[in-house]
Amino acid sequence: MKIDWAALGSVFGVSLLATVALVGLFTLGIVGLSRQEQAAANGGSAVVARTGAYAAFALCAAAVAYGIFLIVT
Numbered sequence: 001m002k003i004d005w006a007a008l009g010s011v012f013g014v015s016l017l018a019t020v021a022l023v024g025l026f027t028l029g030i031v032g033l034s035r036q037e038q039a040a041a042n043g044g045s046a047v048v049a050r051t052g053a054y055a056a057f058a059l060c061a062a063a064v065a066y067g068i069f070l071i072v073t
Contacts, residue, residue, distance in 0.1 A: 022063055029056035 032053025036046035 018063075018067075022060060025056050025063075026060050029053045029060065032056060 030053075032049045035049040036053065039046040039049060
């Protein structure tokens with residue numbers, strides 16, 4: 001049995017990068033929601049924070065859906 005170490009390293013690198021990006025994007029969504037609550041408590045408008053948080057969560061969902069699409073096809 002021969003292992004293609006270059007391909008294995010490539011898969012590892014892409015998986016690591018995708019995981020870090022997805023977790024970072026989800027974290028941005030959580031931070032956006034916490035900023036929304038903070039702005040609402042201070043009497044300000046929280047539309048930008050809420051919109052950014054929802055956009056981050058939508059991008060996370062799209063990335064997960066794309067990953068499932070790649071696995072299924």
